Amino acid sequence: MWKACNARWSSAATLLLLGGLCSALAFGQDLEPFDEKTDYDYGLEAFNGAHVEVALDRAGFTWPEGGRGETVLLEIRIQRSRSDSPSIEARGGGAASSQHFEKGARGRRFLDLSRQARRVRAGDRVELRSNGIRWQIGPTALHFFANPEVADRRVLVIAPHPDDAEIAAFGVYRAARADVVTVTSGDAGGQKFEALFPESGEHYRLKGWIRTWDSITVPFFGGIEPGRARNLGFYDATLDRMWAVQPEAVEPALAVLEDPGFYRSLNVDETLRARPFDSTWKGLVGDLLAELERVRPEIVLAAHPLLDRHRDHQFATIALIEALEKWSGPCELYLYTNHAIHNEAFPLGPRQAMTGLPPWPGGELFAHRIYSHQLSPHEQDLKLVALEAMHDLRPFDLRDGSFEEPSRRDRRRAEKVDYFRRGPRPNEIFFVVSKASAIRLREAFLSGQAGGASL
Numbered sequence: 001m002w003k004a005c006n007a008r009w010s011s012a013a014t015l016l017l018l019g020g021l022c023s024a025l026a027f028g029q030d031l032e033p034f035d036e037k038t039d040y041d042y043g044l045e046a047f048n049g050a051h052v053e054v055a056l057d058r059a060g061f062t063w064p065e066g067g068r069g070e071t072v073l074l075e076i077r078i079q080r081s082r083s084d085s086p087s088i089e090a091r092g093g094g095a096a097s098s099q100h101f102e103k104g105a106r107g108r109r110f111l112d113l114s115r116q117a118r119r120v121r122a123g124d125r126v127e128l129r130s131n132g133i134r135w136q137i138g139p140t141a142l143h144f145f146a147n148p149e150v151a152d153r154r155v156l157v158i159a160p161h162p163d164d165a166e167i168a169a170f171g172v173y174r175a176a177r178a179d180v181v182t183v184t185s186g187d188a189g190g191q192k193f194e195a196l197f198p199e200s201g202e203h204y205r206l207k208g209w210i211r212t213w214d215s216i217t218v219p220f221f222g223g224i225e226p227g228r229a230r231n232l233g234f235y236d237a238t239l240d241r242m243w244a245v246q247p248e249a250v251e252p253a254l255a256v257l258e259d260p261g262f263y264r265s266l267n268v269d270e271t272l273r274a275r276p277f278d279s280t281w282k283g284l285v286g287d288l289l290a291e292l293e294r295v296r297p298e299i300v301l302a303a304h305p306l307l308d309r310h311r312d313h314q315f316a317t318i319a320l321i322e323a324l325e326k327w328s329g330p331c332e333l334y335l336y337t338n339h340a341i342h343n344e345a346f347p348l349g350p351r352q353a354m355t356g357l358p359p360w361p362g363g364e365l366f367a368h369r370i371y372s373h374q375l376s377p378h379e380q381d382l383k384l385v386a387l388e389a390m391h392d393l394r395p396f397d398l399r400d401g402s403f404e405e406p407s408r409r410d411r412r413r414a415e416k417v418d419y420f421r422r423g424p425r426p427n428e429i430f431f432v433v434s435k436a437s438a439i440r441l442r443e444a445f446l447s448g449q450a451g452g453a454s455l
Contacts, residue, residue: 031416034342034359039108041362044073048368050144057137063092065122069144071372072117073110076135081105083132085349092126093119097426099356100349101133112354114372114427145369150176156297158288160316161236162186162215163390167423168336169301170383171375174222179295180229183284183316185263186211187255188236192396201256208236208255212263214390221386226268232287233264233277239284239315246281281319288323297331304335304431305445306365307358313339314445321442324435333438334371334430345416347425355425366441367431374427384424393419
């Protein structure tokens with residue numbers, strides 16, 4: 001698959017820019033398989049919260065009594081959309097936000113009004129302005145979810161790869177007492193540094209070395225000291241294979257290593273560095289259990305295996321849930337989506353727009369509430385800086401005049417998966433799952449597995 005991706009693009013510069021796009025293509029043949037005329041259907045009416053009827057007209061609605069919560073989602077039904085990037089702007093209580101939808105979108109969608117919820121009062125007017133969207137007027141639901149403050153709570157972020165913690169949860173871990181644990185070194189994917197390291201096995205060894213250091217140091221932009229940012233040192237693009245061949249060990253997909261625990265040895269944290277490395281499923285679950293026992297988190301952040309299409313993301317969370325079964329401590333899981341299974345371009349629109357809920361046509365997600373974490377403009381700027389510091393998210397330019405600008409067509413394709421657009425948003429969004437429900441989620445996910453290869 002990687003050879004097919006690499007062959008698709010003609011120039012080295014384009015390959016560097018589109019490395020993320022090749023990664024996305026490796027997950028499936030279509031980046032946007034969701035039918036834009038299908039309802040989003042999460043079953044929110046069954047979630048723990050207040051679900052209050054409001055009367056929606058062409059210009060907005062009046063904020064109701066009886067609804068309390070920091071995360072608020074307005075259910076709307078799009079009758080038609082005509083813009084290339086249709087959107088709705090919301091204003092209320094002095095707060096403004098916008099949210100974008102699929103080109104040609106029709107059906108049920110959810111507008112995140114959490115920014116307005118902090119300021120409006122019952123009886124206040126919330127104005128909605130359309131850009132290429134016509135919505136159905138009449139009664140609809142406003143869904144309220146109460147979310148405890150994450151400030152000063154013990155949080156453990158599980159990132160499948162270097163940069164996943166920053167993309168999904170920079171704002172949360174900056175606000176909390178957090179540890180960031182990255183599962184893999186990121187030693188696969190596109191040949192980002194081929195111009196410097198042309199031999200493939202050495203290239204990927206050094207790519208993993210660079211990205212492991214990124215995972216340990218970049219969280220400092222969010223206040224996470226290097227010892228509290230750790231990398232378990234497993235191999236990129238191998239977690240599903242590790243599950244499939246257990247109890248056998250797996251080798252790196254592309255890197256050539258003399259020491260299997262090379263990436264783990266890079267950690268600043270002495271406790272993890274001294275822990276024996278075992279590239280088996282049992283070893284992964286054991287490492288995650290050790291991190292749970294060390295951090296004793298109240299909240300654990302990880303990818304949602306039903307909403308995130310990346311196989312490493314899915315199986316990192318499955319291993320985490322297996323570890324949670326062995327751990328006696330209480331916690332909730334906040335599950336994020338970095339590679340939306342129905343639309344790799346999610347979240348849509350420019351980075352000033354809100355992150356909406358990822359597309360989902362229906363089925364049990366095992367969550368009981370939604371958490372939309374708000375970022376200030378300053379925090380968005382810091383998040384952008386943190387993302388820019390991740391070597392694998394930006395083109396590698398030798399600064400010697402050899403960098404060839406990609407074509408307009410290739411640049412537009414790359415923008416669909418560009419994390420500088422998708423990442424530093426005004427909010428980060430999570431499906432909240434209890435430990436008991438997480439076990440059911442794991443069983444449901446594994447029951448649907450019939451093999452399948454990694455990247």
